[in-house]
Amino acid sequence: MRIRTRGSRTTAAALALTLGTGLLAGCGDTASAKPDNQITVWSLENLPPRMAVGREVVARFEKKTGVEVKLVGVDESKLPQLIMSAAAAGNLPDVIGAVPLGQIWQMYGNELLDTKLTGEIVDDLGPGTFNDNALGLASDDGTRLAVPSDSWQQILVYRKDMLERAGLPVPDSYADLRRAAKTLDEGPGTGISLATDPSDLFTQQSFESFALANDCRLVESDDVALESPACRTAFAAYDELASEYGADGVQTVDTTRATYFAGRSPIIMWSSFLLDELAGLRKDALPSCPACQKDPGYLAENSGVVTALEGPDGAEPAQFGEISSWAVTRTAEKEASGKFVRFMLDEGYEEWFGMAPEGKIPVREGTASDPDRFQQAWRASEIGVDSKKPLEEVYPSELLDRMSEGVGNMRRWGITQGEGLLVGATNGELPVPQAIGAMASDQIPPREAARQADEEVTALRESLQ
Structure with a gap:
């Protein structure tokens, strides 16, 4: 959900090559340094309120263990460059928190992770206490790349009242989604709010969610597969929804939300981070529909x-x-780093996912002695910024069940095909959002968008080999 800027294919390939060879030579001194019980932790949860929570948890850890922690907030979009610079200087952080899968796999491909220590941490905490799918996505054929912590999910949110009045079913299929968007695309409003921004990873996340539903895959049989019949259907369907029934112009992470919140669209595809805003619990992103003026919780209801x-x-x-x-990086101070990560998945875990429970669904479900401990704590966690309410008081248990179970059903392009490095690179280069943007602005038809995306991803994959 963070905006990224486009780099170049040459830069991506050079980064992979350089990190995988020469730069790691500069890390030797750090790896062999005498342990000093001090560690540096980078956190991608770098917003001020979340950093405040992070500092509180770190302070408890320091008091308990005597380990000194330097907590540094880092912007996700800058992580690859910062990692490259730190590796070159022999000054990698010990631990990095809130790292998405694509960047985990990039670091793994460039041999920057201590997978042995990571495996020991997972074994100590108990693999059976984690969601199996989350462990699998963060592993390579049994090698633990990172310790999975939490999940957000891409969701389709729709106006129950509007669809019910029109006699429309729940839009949980291509056909029913198209029918709802077409039927409710009337007056000054639009039928759906869907991302088309070519410069934003949010567009790829929205399309990938849509494409996975049609079994469109990034890679199949060791080839990029974005020109497959399933993917062509996905591109065509996404284009019809965005171009025919969506708002004019480039649609971004902010404009899609604003349109739905204003009541000008009955359907939006967004991440689960939308849920606290939808409930009227953040002043900087309040629902503005006519009925919302008197009842900020109207849209959530x-x-x-x-x-x-x-x-x-x-x-x-x-x-x-x-x-x-x-x-955990390959040059980390092992004992102190291990203690820290174990703490963050145990004693400090509820505070960590509690900073934004709508987008931090715990993937460690409990402990050996209390298997549901963290799932129950998650449901009771408060969502919101300016106002707060327990998650389970705002949304029905049936939805929370589906979100929790969704971690186990979650799929991702390329990860399980061993293409994690490619996934990380496409997240930086954004070939799919660029094709979507060109398609949605009528520069190219859907079939050409699929071909363009396929060619760009293929070239990127070749540059990484």
């Missing part, structure tokens, strides 16, 4: 949520989302 969508070529509904993990 009148919105339904689809967590898994199904396309005509899909064998079953698919759920897209992200896993955020704790990464």
